[in-house]
Each structure stands twice: as C-alpha cells, then as structure tokens.
Amino acid sequence: MAAIKTSEVLKLKVAPNLPHRLAWEARRTIRLTGTGAVVGIGCALLALLAQWHATQLEQRRTALAAQLNIAARTAAAPQAPVVTTASGVAAFFDHLPAHDAIPDQLKELVRVAQQSNIPLAKAEYKPEQDGNAGFLRYRITLPVKADFANVQxxxxxxxxxxxxxxxxxxxxxxEQIEAGEVEARIQFVLLVRRQEERR
Known part of the structure; x- marks a missing residue:
C-alpha cells in the first residue's frame, strides 16, 4: 500500500469563467427548447407558488372560522346575572319559609320520622333570635331510640x-356493642323568616 503524501491534497478546481459558461448554457437551452418552453416552466413555478400560498390562506381561514364560532357561541350563551350582596341576601330571605309555616314544617318532619320508622316520644323546640337578622333559628332537639340505619x-x-x-x-x-338499636340525640335548626318580615 502506497503512502499518501500530505503535500498532495486534492483540490477542487473551479473554472474561472463559470458564470459566463452558465449564461452561455442558459442561452443555448432557450434556443434549443424555445421561449415557449421557458415561459411554460416559469408559469408552472408561479402556479406552484400560488397553490402553496392558497393552502396557507385556507388553513388561516379555517383557524379564524373556528375562533369566530367559539366567540359566537360564547356571546349567544345566556349571561348569569351578577349576584350582589344585596340580591344574595334578598334571595336568601325569599327562600326561607314564613314564620307562620313552622307548624307545617314540624308536621313534615314528623311525617319523615314515621316514614323512617323513628318513634318520636318527645321533642324540644326553642326559638332563637339572631340579633338584627331578618330570620329566626328554631332549634329542634329530638332524643330517639331506633336502628342506626333508620336514624341515618x-x-x-x-x-x-x-x-x-x-x-x-x-x-x-x-348500650352494648351487639345491640341493634342506638340512642341518638339529634339537634336540628330550622331557619324561618321572623314574624315581622312578611313579604
């Protein structure tokens, strides 16, 4: 195997008249093919460029149409009313039953107890004023003895x-771990409008 001399380096030789040579080859190709072919190739390149640009525009149009659809749906959706503190308090008071409805509320509580097989032997009822608030707390204490599932x-x-x-x-x-019944002391609070707050 022959040793390679470092002094002998391959060098790429470029002809000094390359630009003139390329111009001459272009003129010769035009003469051989004709100007119609060159114009056709130019038109084909312009058509490809126009097609690429049209594809880009279509993608942009699709993205904008999707954004417009989302904006239209958002604008068409009913806007939730702005809840202020005053309107929230008014809605709270409107939701409370009237003071006169306490007997009906207690009857409903007794009906639910009977439906759940809870015997109500006694009950304690105590109204509690809450300062200047427009509602009354009606405390109900129920001592019951029944099956745990029924109490729940x-x-x-x-x-x-x-x-x-x-x-x-x-x-x-x-009383005992194995006993089926439990004794429960239940304290409910029923919120009602104060008697003077009639609407």
Missing amino acids: SFLITALQTLPTLTLESVAFKR
Missing part, C-alpha cells in the same frame, strides 16, 4: 325534604 335514613330524608333545615349535631350512644 331519617337524617338524610329530613334534610332533603326541608331545605331550610340544618343538622347542628347528632350524638349516638349504644
């Missing part, structure tokens, strides 16, 4: 049936 069903059904009834506390007590 009673609590859930009562809260679902009477929307202004809140569960303040519940305490369970069982």
Whole structure:
C-alpha cells in the first residue's frame, strides 16, 4: 500500500469563467427548447407558488372560522346575572319559609320520622333570635331510640325534604356493642323568616 503524501491534497478546481459558461448554457437551452418552453416552466413555478400560498390562506381561514364560532357561541350563551350582596341576601330571605309555616314544617318532619320508622316520644323546640337578622333559628332537639340505619335514613330524608333545615349535631350512644338499636340525640335548626318580615 502506497503512502499518501500530505503535500498532495486534492483540490477542487473551479473554472474561472463559470458564470459566463452558465449564461452561455442558459442561452443555448432557450434556443434549443424555445421561449415557449421557458415561459411554460416559469408559469408552472408561479402556479406552484400560488397553490402553496392558497393552502396557507385556507388553513388561516379555517383557524379564524373556528375562533369566530367559539366567540359566537360564547356571546349567544345566556349571561348569569351578577349576584350582589344585596340580591344574595334578598334571595336568601325569599327562600326561607314564613314564620307562620313552622307548624307545617314540624308536621313534615314528623311525617319523615314515621316514614323512617323513628318513634318520636318527645321533642324540644326553642326559638332563637339572631340579633338584627331578618330570620329566626328554631332549634329542634329530638332524643330517639331506633336502628342506626333508620336514624341515618331519617337524617338524610329530613334534610332533603326541608331545605331550610340544618343538622347542628347528632350524638349516638349504644348500650352494648351487639345491640341493634342506638340512642341518638339529634339537634336540628330550622331557619324561618321572623314574624315581622312578611313579604
């Protein structure tokens, strides 16, 4: 194998008259093919450029149309009314039952207890004024003795049936672990409008 001399480096030789040569070749090609072919090639290149530009415009149009559709749907959607503190308080008071409806609310509570197989032997009722608030807290304490599942069903059904009834506390007590019944002390608070707040 012959040794390569470092002094002998391959050099790319470019002809000094290359630009003149390319111009001459272009004129010769035009003469051979004719000016119509050159114009046709130029038109084909312009058509390709126009097609590429049209594709770009169509993609942009599609994106803008999607944005306009979203904006139109958003504008057409009903706007939720702005809830102010005053309107929220007024809605709260309108939602409360009247003071005169307390007996009906208690009858409904007793009906739910009977439906859940909860015997109500006694109950304590105590109205509580809440300062200058326009509503009254009506505290209801129910000591019951029943099956735990029935007590749980009673609590859930009562809260679902009477929307202004809140569960303040519940305490369970069982005499023996294996006993089926539990003693529960349930404290509800029923919110009603004060008597002077009639609307």
